[in-house]
Amino acid sequence: MANLFIIDDDSEVLQINKKYFTNEGYKVFVFDRAANAIEALSAITPDCILLDIMMPELDGMTALPLIKEKSDAPVIFLTGKTSEDDKIAGLLSGADDYIIKPYSLKELSARIKVQLRKTAVSKSANFVEFPPLSVDLLQHKVFYNDSEEINISNREYELIELLISKPGESVSFEEIGTKIWNVYQNSDRQSIMMMTSRLRKKLEKYSGLENCIATVYGKGYRFTPPKN
Secondary structure (H helix, E strand, O other): OOEEEEEOOOHHHHHHHHHHHHHOOOEEEEEOOHHHHHHHOOOOOOOEEEEEOOOOOOOHHHHHHHHHHHOOOOEEEEEOOOOHHHHHHHHHOOOOEEEEOOOOHHHHHHHHHHHHHHHHHHHHHHEEEEOOEEEEOOOOEEEEOOOEEEOOOHHHHHHHHHHHOOOOOEEEHHHHHHHHHOOOOOOHHHHHHHHHHHHHHHHOOOOOOOOOEEEEOOOEEEEOOOOO
C-alpha cells in the first residue's frame, strides 16, 4: 500500500481526494498546512505528494525545497495558477508534475501511478535486494526491511557491496583488499578479518541476517542470501 500525502488548505478538496484515493488503495494523509506535512515527514515516508501552491503561511513553491530536503517522493503540484509561465516555474522549481484545478480524479490517479512507476524503476536500478536486506548503491546505505538503516562504516559498506555483487560465490582476501585499499598485501588479511567480524556483529542483530556472511576458510568470504 503506497502512502499518499495531500497538502491543501481547501478542506473540501482534502475530503474528496482522501475518500477517492483511499478507495483506490492508498494510505492517505491529509494536511491543511504545508508546515504540518513537513513535520510529519520525520515519522512517515510518503510515496507521492500532492501539493497545492496557493496556501496561507507557507505556500507550495516555498514549501517544495523544504519537502525535498526530507523526502525523495515525487511531488505533483495541484493549483489554480493556469498560465504557462506558472507551469514552467512550477516544474523548474523541482516538482515532478503540474496539474491545474479543477482536474479529473481519474487523470490525477493516472499521473500518480506514472510517478510511482518511475520511482520503482529508479529504485530497482539503484537498489540490490536480498530481503530482508537491501543495499542502496547510490547513497551507499544498507537497510533492513527497506526502511531501517543499518549503521555501518564506509569500509564495511564497500565490503558488503562487493560480497552481494557475487552472491553464493567465494570472494578472496585479495579481491576484498583491492576493492577497499586499491592494493592488497598479505598483511591486510588480519584487517579484513577484523572488519568482517565487526560487520557480522552488526548484521546478526537483525533477524534473518545472522549467517549471511560465511567464511571460506583460507580464501575469504561468501555472501549467502537470507532465506525468507
